[in-house]
Amino acid sequence: MQPADIFDRAARRARRDRAAAGYAAHDFLRAAMLDGIADRLDAVKRDFADVLDLGCFDASFVPPPGTRVARLDPGFGFAKAACGVQGDEDRLPFADAAFDLVVAAGTLDSVGDLPGALTLIRRTLRPDGLFLGAFVGGNSLSTLRAVLRSAEGERPVARLHPQIDLRSAGDLLVRAGLTLPVADFETLTVRYASFGRLLDDLRGMAASNVLASRHPLRRDVLARAMAEFAARAAPDGRTAERFDIVFLTGWSPAPDQPKPARRGSGRTSLADALRPPGG
Template sequence: MTVPEIFDRAARRRRRDRIVGGYPDHAFLREAMVDGLAERLAGVSREFTDILDLGCFDAGFVPRPGARIARCDAGAAFARAAGGVQADEDRLPFSDESFDLVVSAGVLDQINDLPGALTLIRRVLRPDGLFLGAFIGGSSLPKLRAALRSAQADRPAARLHPAIDLRSAGDLLARAGLTLPVADVETLTVRYAGVGRLFEDLRGMGASNLLTGRTPMTRGEVARAAAAFTKAAGPDGRTAERFDLIFLTAWSPSPTQPRPAARGSGRMSLATALERFAKPD
């Protein structure tokens, strides 16, 4: 079955190459993701010797000091700067069972075949290997979405990427064959003086419109969107925009992992258990 290409792969590579120099000025969301992944990793008491940083950007994430870290990015310039390889996340060039940890911060929401990418992540992980990922999803950018709808009432067009919600993220992990899946969300609020500054951040972090068949906005549409965005501002003249950061945790299958008890193997019926907590007459 052919997966529809909703993102322009070539445009994504070009844009990632263009943002390399100025990326640190717009990296606040990925920095929050990296902090969240590091916090989750700190709670795992085991060694990781071979790690894949998938969507490495500037190679600022060092999951475990002293481990061997392979870097991979869809943009050639980021991959080159990080000493890694250039490849799309749903077309990984690595051999099966090459890593015991895969981390990915800030790219999973831009992949044409996300189920396929997660399946490849499972394949490159060794048995009982860990996957940690984070991306922008959920109910992100509600003010911008509303402003764009208002600006394009006569000819609506897709300007923002479809957002993956929390439940779907967890389902995708299970669908890929990963075990013990956990998906959770952290929300950041950023206050903008105008929509132009928000557009700058989205471009600078590589999160601008990459949809196939996209068309540029007219000057009138941009002006109306800016006015609608400003209308949503608070008393300080700034508009509070929301970013939902979706975090994923899952493991590659292994016979050593804990498994739920077989159905019907319980030693006490539910009715009997409930009787113990029933109030006396």
């Protein structure tokens, strides 16, 4: 039996459609993700032919020269503007082995079935195809979480998406059947003049609450949250917020890929390695 989604798919699509027109004013987080993906892609010495830009937003990902690119986004507005396909990452409409590179920047943290989405990504890749992903995870939005907990008192409700930590991200790659998995992260700190500016950015980047169970934010709670956020400001009046960008790298299995050494196959003992020269 399929587990119930923790995210509201219709709300997710609607949030993205509302964000599409003004997205360029709030795209700093995805721009940082794409910079990190570009660095990782530059280190790969091979050619690609067919690329999937998964969760394409405004189609700002630039594929390698000479490649064919397909784009998919959960939002109709983004998908239409990118001449792409509207769809969900855990319900991909593409054939198996259709691509040799899949890039997913900025959407996987709000996918209803992330393990399923990664498995589908692996299936759409050709043997020895590359997956590069990035999303918000770790200890992101720690200030916002603390402010809301304080403002709501003894009975807080879930208002922010659950975050995927680095170890869990790596485990998900292995679970999906991707090989040579690597998960790492970078932290971006943004300093806000007001609580409202932070909320504007989250709405503008289509990152506001799309949990299936949502609760209205009462005015008294909002007022306390604004005051708490301001109380945490530095002397210049700005409050720091943290964004952890989790980067994922994995390969579709292929017979000629390098394989990790079998446990116990090393020929040098630890004692020998630690013995001083001439000992």
